[in-house]
Amino acid sequence: MRYADFVSFIYISLRTQRLRTALTALGIAVGIAAVIMLTSIGEGLHRFVIAEFTQFGTNIISVTPGRIQTHGASLGAVNTVRPLTVDDALALRHAPYVELSDPVVQGNAEVVYEGKSRRVTLYGGSPDFAAALRMRVASGEFLPRDDPHGARALVVLGSKVARELFGSANPLGGRIRVGGERYRVVGVMQSKGQVLGFDLDDTVFIPVGRALEMFNRESLQEIHVVYEPTAPLAEVEEGIKRILIARHGAEDITVTPQQKMLEVFGTVLNAITFAVAAIGGISLLVGGVGILTILTIAVAERTSEIGLLRAVGATRRGILLLFLGEAALLAALGGTAGLLMGWGMSLALGVALPALPVHTPWLYAVLAELVAVGVGLAAGVLPARRAAQLDPLEALRSE
Amino acid sequence: MIRLTGIARTFLVGGEEVHALRAVDLEIARGEYLSIMGPSGSGKSTLLNIIGLLDRPNAGTYELDARDVTALSDDELARVRREKIGFVFQFFHLVPRLTALQNIELPMVLAGIDPAERKRRLARLLAEYGLEGRAGHRPDQLSGGQCQRVAIARAMSMGPTVILADEPTGNLDRHTGQEVLNVLEQVHHNGGTVVIVTHDPEIGARSHRRLRVLDGAVVSDERD
Structure with a gap:
């Protein structure tokens, strides 16, 4: 047929x-x-x-303290995890292909301005925080390049915080209390909206050293490392690990590239x-x-x-x-x-x-x-x- | 052309063996016009089905066009039926959703014949069987006589060795039956071999060779 x-x-x-x-x-x-x-x-x-996720860029690596992979029993070996410090973050800037490194600590804090108070998410970061996460400043400046160990008490507000505290007034130069300490507002971020249900506009940004003191912490939560987009990821990871192992004496950190998370x-x-x-x-x-x-x-x-x-x-x-x-x-x-x-x-x-x-x-x-x-x-x-x-x-x- | 030797066919009916045919010997030559008669249950239809390769004998050999077709595979049988056998049934067996033309064309379609060649043959068949005005009609729009003419045209479409007609007038009134017989006789006049199974003596009398079958055996074989 x-x-x-x-x-x-x-x-x-x-x-x-x-x-x-x-x-x-x-x-x-x-x-x-x-x-x-x-x-x-x-x-x-x-x-x-x-x-x-990719709105923060894909060429970003997160370094967190402690190792996630643990194989076998420790046999009583003393498992010491050294804190991840601001100096570690500064050292990572010298790793191959690395463009930026940004130490991060995050927590909640109460911000107060003229009797109005609001509990917001607080980020302690370096001046590169905004650049690392591709966030932009709407008015003023992001945190200035102060000495990371003795930064001034300056704060950058998320757009929502600025609106709630200052209304239509210009927040720049305004003095607010963050976690009980006095801070001067130097910038307001552009609205970033909600990311996976997390409101990035309801945040404030202060220098990382001050945030560590405020939360009485020794260790950072995370270091954001931004590398050249065309760099080979494995070598970048290797470079980061080599530096931190040299500084800590052991591999007590976890390196998670955004690409792997994706x-x-x-x-x-x-x-x-x-x-x-x-x-x-x-x-x-x-x-x-x-x-x-x-x-x-x-x-x-x-x-x-x-x-x-x-x-x-x-x-x-x-x-x-x-x-x-x-x-x-x-x-x-x-x-x-x-x-x-x-x-x-x-x-x-x-x-x-x-x-x-x-x-x-x-x-x-x-x-x-x-x-x-x-x-x-x-x-x-x-x-x-x-x-x-x-x-x-x-x-x-x-x- | 057709040579049956010692053909026997038994059926199992309710655990009991029924001998539909017992050792039938039969030769049919090219161009014969033959009728097979006998009462119902005599085995005449079984004989026709075996000649038509729709049924297989339990014993004996069947040669068709000098080829032993007794032991062919199922697919080969289908191919031989397609090439050499033309069936005309009592109930026409036209495909209801196909037009007269498509019904006539069916064996050629199944054989995979080139459409141009099919068209040529169809034109000739429609003219020969007086169906030109009816080509586009479906069976339910055709009279019984026209249906049977379509069936005969279909049977002739592959230029078969033999036309096997099983009670071709059984489902038609007398007048239409005569008309269909005339068509079959026209096939015979044009050199075709026609075998008709019937229980009607009048139809039998018109054929040139009459076989009587009784209890699975050929009891008489008369020729004009």
Whole structure:
């Protein structure tokens, strides 16, 4: 049988039973639409999270005190973790490829201005803090380059803090209390908005040395290291470790590049996307059962026709292919309809709920279509085999 | 052309062996017009099905066009049916959703014949069987006689060695039945081999060779 004749024969079969074809295809369409829509949401979420993180740049490495990986028992060895200090951060500036290093300590503090008080997140950082996280100053300046061990009591306000404390007045030069100490406002940050539910505008920034004293801490929480974007990551990591091991006498720090974190996030989010796709897949399975049912009925109805086809020269394989083809075409039609439905619903969802990030990955769409055809073929196997196994003589007599 | 030697066919019905055919020997030459008659259950349809390669004998050999077709595989049988056998059934067996033209074309489509060649043959077949005005009609828009003419045209489309007609007039009124017989006789006049199974003596009388089958055996074989 020629390919064009094969397709035409199947097409005529499906066209003759328009309603039945439409309803069966709808089953697959709903499944595919569900898969497309859920993966669109999953992928949208993925992109949203990645975008939230990469707005700080991807060429940033976080150095934290203590080692996360611990292999084997310590056998009573004294496990000393030396504090991560501001001097460590200064030393890291000499590591290869490193552009900036910024010591960070974070906590909560009460800020008071003219009787108004507010509990905010406080960051102790170096003058490079804003540059490292790609944050911009709206007015005034960021923290000046004072001696890191004896910095003046200057503060930079997040946009929300500035608005809440000063209202429409100019906060620059204003004197506020931060954690009970007097500070002078030198700058106000541009609004950065919420990042993963964390309001970066409801923060204040003070020199790191002062923050350590305020919280009575010895060790930094973190050092942000920004390296040249084109630098080989492994060498950058190696350089950081070498310096800190030399200074601490042991590798008692953890180096986490942003890129590795993104990879971890990517893995988790891909798993989520896959999981929701699998949920959509269940409805696709139901659609497949629909095809199985309708094809089983079709084989029963067309038994005598199958007998005739066999009598006029169709082989068993020919009959098998005809019914498999019918199942596949049915599923492909449903898949295409589902693709359009799912895509339309994703678009509508994006318009109706702009906060919900939606993105339709085309690879998933193509995969969904292939899966639909696969489901159709799988559903078609049983009825098609039954049709092919029919004895031509008995099939002819079945009328 | 067709040579059956010692053909036997038994069925198991309710655990009991029924001998539909017992050691039938039969030769049919090219261009014969032969009828197989007998009461129902005599084995005449079984004989026709075996000649048509729809059924396999339990014993004996069948040579078709000097080739032993007794032990062919299922696929090979389908191919031989396609090339050499034309079936005409009592209930027409047209595909309801296909037009008359598409029904006639079906064996050629299954055989994968080139569309241009199909078109040429279809034009000839439609003219020969008086179906030109009916090509685009579906079976439910055709009369019984027209349906059977479509079926005969379909049977002839591959230029078969033999036309096998199983009670071709059984589902038609007398007048239409005569008309269909005329068409089959026209096939015979054009050099085709026609085998008709019937229980109607009048139809049998029109053929040139009459086989009587009784209890699975050929009891008489008359020629004009």
